[in-house]
Amino acid sequence: MELTADRAEEILARFAARRVLVVGDMTVDEHRIGSATRISREAPVPVIEQSGHMYLPGAAANLAFNVRALGADVSVAGLVGDDDMAARLRAMLDSAGVHTAGLIAEPARPTSVKLRVWAGGDRQHQHQQVARIDMVNRDPVSEVSQQELILYLEGAVPEYDGVLISDYESGVVDAPVLESLLPLAARHGKFVGADSHGQLHRFRGVDALTPNQPEAEAELGRSLQEPGELLDGGAELLRELDCRRLLITLGAMGMAVFDNEGEARAIPARPVAGVADTTGAGDTVAGVFTLSLLAGATSAEAAAIANLAGAIVVTKLGAATTSPDEILARLIEEAPAEG
Numbered sequence: 447m448e449l450t451a452d453r454a455e456e457i458l459a460r461f462a463a464r465r466v467l468v469v470g471d472m473t474v475d476e477h478r479i480g481s482a483t484r485i486s487r488e489a490p491v492p493v494i495e496q497s498g499h500m501y502l503p504g505a506a507a508n509l510a511f512n513v514r515a516l517g518a519d520v521s522v523a524g525l526v527g528d529d530d531m532a533a534r535l536r537a538m539l540d541s542a543g544v545h546t547a548g549l550i551a552e553p554a555r556p557t558s559v560k561l562r563v564w565a566g567g568d569r570q571h572q573h574q575q576v577a578r579i580d581m582v583n584r585d586p587v588s589e590v591s592q593q594e595l596i597l598y599l600e601g602a603v604p605e606y607d608g609v610l611i612s613d614y615e616s617g618v619v620d621a622p623v624l625e626s627l628l629p630l631a632a633r634h635g636k637f638v639g640a641d642s643h644g645q646l647h648r649f650r651g652v653d654a655l656t657p658n659q660p661e662a663e664a665e666l667g668r669s670l671q672e673p674g675e676l677l678d679g680g681a682e683l684l685r686e687l688d689c690r691r692l693l694i695t696l697g698a699m700g701m702a703v704f705d706n707e708g709e710a711r712a713i714p715a716r717p718v719a720g721v722a723d724t725t726g727a728g729d730t731v732a733g734v735f736t737l738s739l740l741a742g743a744t745s746a747e748a749a750a751i752a753n754l755a756g757a758i759v760v761t762k763l764g765a766a767t768t769s770p771d772e773i774l775a776r777l778i779e780e781a782p783a784e785g
Contacts, residue, residue, distance in 0.1 A: 458770035460741035462517035470506030470612030506612035515767035523548030531557035608637035641732035716757035
């Protein structure tokens with residue numbers, strides 16, 4: 447059944463009543479933007495004259511930023527350093543209305559930063575990403591910080607409608623945290639969604655998983671390139687992981703959604719005019735899919751709304767967000783004219 451504007455509006459209106467706890471790897475995304483005006487004399491590389499510089503929440507912090515932009519009440523739980531970047535991240539989240547009491551400071555572990563460099567020609571407005579430098583500490587989390595995080599979760603989880611785990615494989619979503627968090631959420635009857643970059647079997651039994659195609663292929667150990675392979679593989683992954691819903695994002699090909707009530711369908715990508723940046727689009731999709739389910743949407747409805755949101759954010763530079771009004775306007779704009 448096609449998602450109607452009236453039904454989408456009904457679901458989107460419920461976002462503001464939802465409370466979500468985002469748990470995972472916190473990052474600052476740094477963007478330096480400029481024009482490539484000449485070739486360096488020192489090496490065959492362009493010299494970029496900077497014209498813009500900005501910071502945005504990244505990884506799990508971006509997911510929280512997205513969920514908050516959609517109207518929900520949001521808190522974050524994870525690790526940062528005791529440094530300037532941690533202060534910057536807290537300030538960005540606080541200013542957006544995201545609660546940061548669950549950010550645990552570990553002085554010996556610098557806050558993760560991902561720097562992206564963008565360049566256009568001296569007469570071009572369109573910019574392209576020309577370099578990315580990751581400053582990410584992937585060492586095991588200290589036992590002290592781990593226990594402090596678990597203690598926070600024990601008090602926080604009962605207060606939220608759902609928990610959304612964002613795993614960028616930087617150490618926060620480790621075995622002790624999951625072994626505490628998943629049973630805790632189950633005891634309190636809380637919805638659990640997981641957006642993980644690997645080892646999906648760790649999230650067995652959750653309410654929703656949102657891997658991309660390579661992550662799903664890695665878990666299954668085979669390709670999902672053909673439509674038949676995708677539908678068979680998604681159904682198998684749903685069974686193996688014993689989760690209620692599975693959304694596989696396919697980049698420019700759209701996404702596929704599966705649930706334990708027999709839903710299994712591929713959803714074509716929405717038309718996009720001028721892709722600026724795919725950074726963080728997966729976070730947007732995971733956040734919208736989760737909120738839609740918490741708002742009473744079916745799996746197919748939640749996937750359709752998430753598909754719309756993904757098409758919006760890839761037209762914006764950096765880890766961008768969207769809003770319920772913007773999603774609804776996009777749906778109405780694309781609706782076929784009557785008569």
